[in-house]
Structure formats: structure tokens, C-alpha cells
Amino acid sequence: MTNTAVTQLLKTLDAESVVTDARAMAPYLTEQRGRFGGHPVAAVIRPDTPEAVARAVTACHGAGLAVIPQGGNTGLCGGAAARPDEQAIILSLERLDRIRSVDAEDFSLVAEAGCRLSAVQAAAAAVDRLFPLSYAAEADCQIGGNLATNAGGMNVLRYGNARDLTLGVEVVLADGRIWHGLKRLRKDNSGFDLKDLFIGAEGSLGIITAASLKLFPAIRQRATAIVGLDSVERAIALFSQLRQASGDALSSCELMGRRPLEYALAHDAHCVDPLPAPHAWYLLVEASSSAEDVDLAGRLEQAMAAAAVGDYRIAGDAPTAAAFWRLRNTIPAAQKVAGASIKNDISVPISGMGEFIQRAGEAVIAACPGTRICAFGHLGDGNIHFNLTRPEASDDDEFLARWADLTAVVHDEAVRLGGSFAAEHGIGQLKPAEVQRLKDPVELALMRNLKAALDPADTLNPGKVVPLRDQSA
Ligand SMILES: Cc1cc2nc3c(=O)[nH]c(=O)nc-3n(C[C@H](O)[C@H](O)[C@H](O)COP(=O)(O)OP(=O)(O)OC[C@H]3O[C@@H](n4cnc5c(N)ncnc54)[C@H](O)[C@@H]3O)c2cc1C
Known part of the structure; x- marks a missing residue:
């Protein structure tokens, strides 16, 4: 330079x-x-x-x-x-932080890339609509970053990822041309769906400068429950039953192991053990509806009774629901206090989650005895954070030096079960070597071809996602 x-x-x-x-x-x-x-x-x-x-x-x-x-x-x-x-x-x-337009009748809005996610949610709420992408970083992350990473969050089960919420994009290409692709159409089969190339590409194929987004009817009521269970298999079975019984109104289904829950309880004095007795696993579920006259809480209650669930609580008011969510949202910060951790972000078909947790746990312990498995996340999406906290006796740096080999152990188990080694947070600089190692060779070649076609000079975020050039040079 x-x-x-x-x-x-x-x-x-x-x-x-x-x-x-x-x-x-x-x-x-x-x-x-x-x-x-x-x-x-x-x-x-x-x-x-x-x-x-x-x-x-x-x-x-x-x-x-x-x-x-x-x-x-x-x-x-x-x-x-x-x-x-x-x-x-x-x-x-x-x-680039303007909401360019909001159209309640169209159930859509157009936001520039630098709009914070919370600002997009607020613009939708102002016209009695919902923009459902939601998670802990929503006050800071931007809609352009959300699309670039195809962000997920707490409502994927019902509404999908950022990709599913996008109708069109405006993109600056590597050579400086602007693609004005801000369509607001639900149906358009007039050629390749190019917007999907830029969503999830982490800025390696183009710079998203604006997006047209889908809105939904505003939510009028929610029912939130926490359930204690002795196995992941029971949690999966209950998830199916609740989804059916609620009229497919489940918007969140979060799984938490007892260990991460205990980290949250130890870390935050406002976190309270939600049930009288401890359980190996907890399911936090939320159903929501735009209709006021549906008894969502009653439906969850009936489904719990039919499934003979022993220990559960349905939140009777908003503060209790918030207390349940506080447990879930405190886990990432609480885990840091327990010592260094190696993060994983995998997905498998939902039915395979019990087998994944069992096999990956055994493989990790065999490779690094004493590692504390800290599993939590979006069971309803088949995506969990299978995080590894260092053994109590070990040292942070010594444990973190094993990031590559211990994540490889976890990734191999996920891929073996037909899953993904990067379900939610993307690739960035963290996982290009795993892309190289684990992607289908044809898929990898197609990804490289696309990068070379759209950015032959390797201007945009080089070395990320699918490096064009040998990074060892
Ligand atoms: C507390 C916390 C909780 C989180 N929870 C979740 C979660 O539940 N689900 C989830 O999916 N993620 C989660 N994340 C990860 C993160 O918030 C997401 O990846 C988010 O979408 C990134 O948005 P950002 O605006 O911060 O992007 P950045 O971090 O700034 O960028 C992310 C990537 O996108 C590229 N990029 C950014 N903007 C653009 C643009 N306009 N055009 C092209 N490329 C661009 C960057 O180059 C980079 O590769 C969480 C993060 C934190 C800190």
C-alpha cells in the first residue's frame, strides 16, 4: 500500500x-x-x-x-x-443509518445497512408490525451485519434467519458498481435470486448498503414456560408436542444444561433457580400470537400435562417471563467467569441432538479430561453452543492453545450427523481452515468460483470465509 x-x-x-x-x-x-x-x-x-x-x-x-x-x-x-x-x-x-421507508400494508420496510437492529424493530413497531430478528446484541449490531452473517437469534423457529426475512438488497460490488436490488416482492422467479449470494457472505462478495425486509403482524400475547427434564431426548419429544399443541405458535425453544444454568446463578444475583429441584436439562419455550383470544398458556399447560412432564412453570406475568429469559441470556457472560472457554456453534438435525451431545461430550473428555461441557442454545433450530470450559485444574492459555484440535473433535461429530460446524455466527477469520477441511469439495470449488467471479482482485474482506489466495504465504 x-x-x-x-x-x-x-x-x-x-x-x-x-x-x-x-x-x-x-x-x-x-x-x-x-x-x-x-x-x-x-x-x-x-x-x-x-x-x-x-x-x-x-x-x-x-x-x-x-x-x-x-x-x-x-x-x-x-x-x-x-x-x-x-x-x-x-x-x-x-x-448509513436511515429507515428509507415503512409500508405497513406491504408488511415491509427498507433500512440502510447501518441501522441498528433495535432501530429496525422500533420502526416496525411504530406501525403496529413486528420485525422478528431479535437477540442479545440487538442494541449494537446493524442490519447490514445481520444480513452479512445471516444472523439467527431467538425467533428463528417461527420466522427464520435474516435470509428468510429479506426481500431485497442494495449492494456495492467490488468494482464499485451499485446493484439496486431493493425489491419488495414475495414472488419473483425472473432469474437467479442474487440477493442470497450476499446474505451470509460476511462482506466477501459485496457491501450491503440497504435491505428491504419482511414485517409481520405485531404480537399481542406471549406465553413463556420453563421445564426441567432428565434427557435431551425428552426435551426433543416435548418440543414436538408443544409445537403441535400450541397451533405452531412456538417462537423460541431454548435448551440449557444444568452447568450453564449454575454459571448464570453464580454470576448474577438476579438469576433465580426456576424450579424446586435441579434437573440435568431445561427447556425454555415461548409461544406468541398476533391474536388476543387464543389461550396460549392454557395450550402449553395441557401439552405439559399430556406429556406427563413432572416439573415446569408457566410464567404468570411479564416479570416472571423476563426472569426465565434472564437465565438464558446471562449464560455467555457467566461462562467467562468460570474460566477460558472454547466456543462452538454447531447444528444437527433436531432428532440427532441427543446423540450429538453424548458423542461429542465423550470425544472431548477423551481428548482433554476434565473439560467442563457447557451446552445451551436453540434446540428448536437444531443449533446449540457446545462450549467447552477449561478443566478446573488447568490454565486459561494452556486450554485455549487447544482451540483448533478440540473444536475439530466437536465439528467432526456434528458433520458426521449431517450437521454444520458453523450454524449461526459464520466463518470470518475463525473457521476458513474448517471450510477447507469439511466442506464438500464441489461446494468449496463453487464458492471459490463465485468469489473469483465477483471479486477477482480479492478486494473485499480477503482471507475471510473462502480465501482466494493461499493464506500460508
Ligand atoms: C452478546 C451477543 C449475542 C449474540 N447472539 C447472536 C445470536 O443469537 N445469533 C446470531 O446469529 N449472532 C449472534 N451474535 C453475533 C453477532 O451479533 C452477529 O453476527 C451480527 O449479525 C453481526 O452484526 P454486526 O452489525 O455487529 O456485524 P459486524 O460484527 O460488524 O460484522 C460481521 C461480518 O459482517 C460483515 N459486514 C458487516 N456489515 C456489512 C455490510 N453492510 N455489508 C457486507 N458485509 C458486512 C463484516 O465484514 C463481518 O465479516 C451475538 C453477538 C453478541 C456480542
Whole structure:
């Protein structure tokens, strides 16, 4: 990279769009898990129109500068962070933050990429509609980042991932052209569905600058319950029964092992053991409806009775429901206090989850005796965080040095059961080697072909997802 190239790039932008002071750049260089952040970049740029994004990308493309798109920087795989010795700029979408339109009759809205997820939810609520993507980082993450990672969260069971919620996208391509793909159509079979290429591509194929999104009827009532169970198989059977009995109104079905629950209880004084006796597993379920006259709580109650579930509670009011959710949402922070942990984010067909947990647990313990398995997550989506907390006697660094071999053990079990080694958080810098190792060779070749076709100069987020060039060089 030459100073001239950077100077040329910066000339394409106004002063407010450019950050080069080291202290001002620092927050953009950090990364959630502290594994990949801190590497310097030539500049952080913050354009506020798609045209300015396009001018910047064109300049970088011409000068051989890598462009790393960044949304709310809440990603968990280092996708928005620079790599060591990379000649790059960070392109923050934070100033592209307008809701362009909301159409209640169309059940759709158009948001620019830098809109925070909570702002999109609020814009929908203002017209009595629901934008259902929801999870703990919603106040910080941005809709562009959500699409780029095909984010999931707590309502996938009912409404799907970010991909399922997207009608169209506006994208700046690697050569600076803008694709105006902001359709609001539910049906369009007029050719390839190109938007799906950019969703989940983690900024490696194009920069999403806006999206048209699906809205749904606002929710009028919820019923939330927590159930204690002795096996994952029982949890899966109960999930099916509740889904049927609720009239397919289940929007969340979260599984928690006793260990993560105990971490949450120890960490947060406001967390309360939800049931009188401890259980090996807990299921947190929520049903929701846009209708007011459906007795959702009664339906859950009947299904619990029919399934002869011994120990459960249905929240009688919103604070009790919030207390159940607090247990679930406290787990990631609480786990940190117990010592270093190696994170996994796998999916398997729902019916295989019990076998996965059993086999992966045995394989991990054989490879690293004393590892504390901390399994929790979205059972209703077949996706759990099969996290590994270090053995009590071991040291954080010693355990973290085993990240690659212990995650490989877990990934192998997931893939063996027809699952995925990256169900929710994506690839970023964390898993390109696993993409190489575990993807079907034909699929891998197609992914590379697409990257080469859309970004032959490797300008956009190089080295992430499916590296075009040999990273060992
Ligand atoms: C507390 C917490 C809870 C979380 N829970 C969940 C969860 O339940 N489900 C879930 O799916 N994820 C979860 N995540 C992960 C994270 O929030 C998501 O991956 C989120 O979608 C990232 O959005 P972001 O705006 O922060 O993107 P960033 O972190 O800034 O970027 C993520 C990736 O997308 C690329 N990117 C960002 N914006 C654009 C754009 N406009 N165009 C092209 N590429 C872009 C970046 O280059 C990077 O590769 C959680 C994270 C935290 C910290």
C-alpha cells in the first residue's frame, strides 16, 4: 500500500467520513472475543451514502487496498477485523443509518445497512408490525451485519434467519458498481435470486448498503414456560408436542444444561433457580400470537400435562417471563467467569441432538479430561453452543492453545450427523481452515468460483470465509 493510494482514497470522501487518528480508530480495531483484533489499518472510513461507499470501494480496488466492511462489530468470528500485515481500510456502515421507508400494508420496510437492529424493530413497531430478528446484541449490531452473517437469534423457529426475512438488497460490488436490488416482492422467479449470494457472505462478495425486509403482524400475547427434564431426548419429544399443541405458535425453544444454568446463578444475583429441584436439562419455550383470544398458556399447560412432564412453570406475568429469559441470556457472560472457554456453534438435525451431545461430550473428555461441557442454545433450530470450559485444574492459555484440535473433535461429530460446524455466527477469520477441511469439495470449488467471479482482485474482506489466495504465504 502506498501513501498515495490512501491519499487518493481519502480525497473521494468528505472530512467527516474519514478517521485516521490512532485513538479514534482504536474502537474499530477491537473485536468481541479479543482473538483477532488490534491489527492496524490505513484508515477507517464512514461514508454516508451508497454512492460514497461505491467511490471508496472503486478507489481501493484500483489501489490494491483491502476493504473490510464493519457494522456494529458484534460478530464473533473476527470477520470485521483486519488480519496481521494486511493493507486495508475498515469501511464502517454506521452513518448509513436511515429507515428509507415503512409500508405497513406491504408488511415491509427498507433500512440502510447501518441501522441498528433495535432501530429496525422500533420502526416496525411504530406501525403496529413486528420485525422478528431479535437477540442479545440487538442494541449494537446493524442490519447490514445481520444480513452479512445471516444472523439467527431467538425467533428463528417461527420466522427464520435474516435470509428468510429479506426481500431485497442494495449492494456495492467490488468494482464499485451499485446493484439496486431493493425489491419488495414475495414472488419473483425472473432469474437467479442474487440477493442470497450476499446474505451470509460476511462482506466477501459485496457491501450491503440497504435491505428491504419482511414485517409481520405485531404480537399481542406471549406465553413463556420453563421445564426441567432428565434427557435431551425428552426435551426433543416435548418440543414436538408443544409445537403441535400450541397451533405452531412456538417462537423460541431454548435448551440449557444444568452447568450453564449454575454459571448464570453464580454470576448474577438476579438469576433465580426456576424450579424446586435441579434437573440435568431445561427447556425454555415461548409461544406468541398476533391474536388476543387464543389461550396460549392454557395450550402449553395441557401439552405439559399430556406429556406427563413432572416439573415446569408457566410464567404468570411479564416479570416472571423476563426472569426465565434472564437465565438464558446471562449464560455467555457467566461462562467467562468460570474460566477460558472454547466456543462452538454447531447444528444437527433436531432428532440427532441427543446423540450429538453424548458423542461429542465423550470425544472431548477423551481428548482433554476434565473439560467442563457447557451446552445451551436453540434446540428448536437444531443449533446449540457446545462450549467447552477449561478443566478446573488447568490454565486459561494452556486450554485455549487447544482451540483448533478440540473444536475439530466437536465439528467432526456434528458433520458426521449431517450437521454444520458453523450454524449461526459464520466463518470470518475463525473457521476458513474448517471450510477447507469439511466442506464438500464441489461446494468449496463453487464458492471459490463465485468469489473469483465477483471479486477477482480479492478486494473485499480477503482471507475471510473462502480465501482466494493461499493464506500460508
Ligand atoms: C452478546 C451477543 C449475542 C449474540 N447472539 C447472536 C445470536 O443469537 N445469533 C446470531 O446469529 N449472532 C449472534 N451474535 C453475533 C453477532 O451479533 C452477529 O453476527 C451480527 O449479525 C453481526 O452484526 P454486526 O452489525 O455487529 O456485524 P459486524 O460484527 O460488524 O460484522 C460481521 C461480518 O459482517 C460483515 N459486514 C458487516 N456489515 C456489512 C455490510 N453492510 N455489508 C457486507 N458485509 C458486512 C463484516 O465484514 C463481518 O465479516 C451475538 C453477538 C453478541 C456480542
